[in-house]
Amino acid sequence: MPTNRRFLLIRRPHGTPVPEDFQLETSETPALEEGQFLLRNHYVSLDPAMRGWMDDRPSYLPPISLGDPVRASTIGRIAESRNPDFPVGAWASGLNGIEEYSLGQGGGFTRLVDETAVPKITNYLSSIGAIGLTAYFALLEVGQPKAGETVLVSGAAGAVGSLVGQIAKLKGCRTIGIAGGAEKCARLISDYGYDAAIDYRGKSGDDLAQAIREAAPNGVDVHFENVGGEILDAALLALNPRGRVVLCGLISQYNTAPKPTYNVWQLIVQGARMEGFILTHYVHRFGEAVPQLAEWVRAGKLRMDEHIDEGIENALPAFLRLFEGTNQGKMILKIAE
Numbered sequence: 001m002p003t004n005r006r007f008l009l010i011r012r013p014h015g016t017p018v019p020e021d022f023q024l025e026t027s028e029t030p031a032l033e034e035g036q037f038l039l040r041n042h043y044v045s046l047d048p049a050m051r052g053w054m055d056d057r058p059s060y061l062p063p064i065s066l067g068d069p070v071r072a073s074t075i076g077r078i079a080e081s082r083n084p085d086f087p088v089g090a091w092a093s094g095l096n097g098i099e100e101y102s103l104g105q106g107g108g109f110t111r112l113v114d115e116t117a118v119p120k121i122t123n124y125l126s127s128i129g130a131i132g133l134t135a136y137f138a139l140l141e142v143g144q145p146k147a148g149e150t151v152l153v154s155g156a157a158g159a160v161g162s163l164v165g166q167i168a169k170l171k172g173c174r175t176i177g178i179a180g181g182a183e184k185c186a187r188l189i190s191d192y193g194y195d196a197a198i199d200y201r202g203k204s205g206d207d208l209a210q211a212i213r214e215a216a217p218n219g220v221d222v223h224f225e226n227v228g229g230e231i232l233d234a235a236l237l238a239l240n241p242r243g244r245v246v247l248c249g250l251i252s253q254y255n256t257a258p259k260p261t262y263n264v265w266q267l268i269v270q271g272a273r274m275e276g277f278i279l280t281h282y283v284h285r286f287g288e289a290v291p292q293l294a295e296w297v298r299a300g301k302l303r304m305d306e307h308i309d310e311g312i313e314n315a316l317p318a319f320l321r322l323f324e325g326t327n328q329g330k331m332i333l334k335i336a337e
Helices: 049-053 121-125 130-143 159-170 182-190 205-215 230-236 265-269 279-298 312-324
Strands: 003-009 022-028 037-045 071-081 091-097 101-104 109-111 150-154 174-179 196-199 220-225 239-247 273-276 306-310 330-334
Touching: 003 312, 022 312, 037 091, 037 121, 049 071, 071 101, 071 121, 091 101, 091 121, 121 330, 130 159, 130 220, 130 239, 130 279, 150 159, 150 230, 159 174, 159 220, 174 182, 174 205, 182 196, 196 205, 205 230, 220 230, 230 239, 239 265, 306 312, 312 330
Parallel strands: 150 174, 150 220, 174 196, 220 239, 239 273, 306 330
Antiparallel strands: 003 022, 037 071, 037 101, 037 330, 071 091, 091 109
């Protein structure tokens, strides 16, 4: 039996997670029963939503139990199998844990039958995985952009934000991205095709609101929110009548006490709406979105940068890159060749 290293949550984080909240454990993998298989995880997706799962509070998924591996999406190859639908050597994905091996028996796992659908196997965790699906459904179904409209995106250089801007351009919209730092803002335009970029660093709420008005003199029709806080407040002041705000994430508040949003009254003034997005509401439509995303990727119409760190022992510093802003693209942890 192979040994299994697992990255466990042993204490609820208070604020930014620290090493004392976790433990790297080595255990034996179990003997397989009929219908089961053992997935050797090669790549782990690291996403801001994982921070919320570490807290003991109501959410769209139950909190991670103390002593369990930190929950994460993974892809890997089947190492052992007593399930004919998941033969040894096949690639598969699922919502598992940060662990070298995951035990499965079909439910909750997807066999990746066509490994050539996209240029890299890791694209199943980025452009055609949960990241791509989030950008696709959150923008098109909740935001409902129309050709000629202006789409504003916060966290625009991040994994979801970079795809949202590109999909909005494919739909004929003008796009404005908000990011931190001159380098990221330059990438918004040169790599992701944004029409304008706003650097939020060093700007107060009033400065941000002014920068948005200058970049969008005709107002904002769709605002795609990944950050929250002062950025959301500033964006609300730029909404056009019947504008739409997509709440995809509030990463600025995941490790701190939530801050009030003062300008929600603009939803009344403009007859606008703000709606939260959860990907699980669209599982029944994944079969529609994945082929379209894969087609755009193969045609060079969607660029998805991936930042890959290596080693399960580096799970925490790699995860914290998401909150420090030091990742350059979708954050992925490689834990096997």
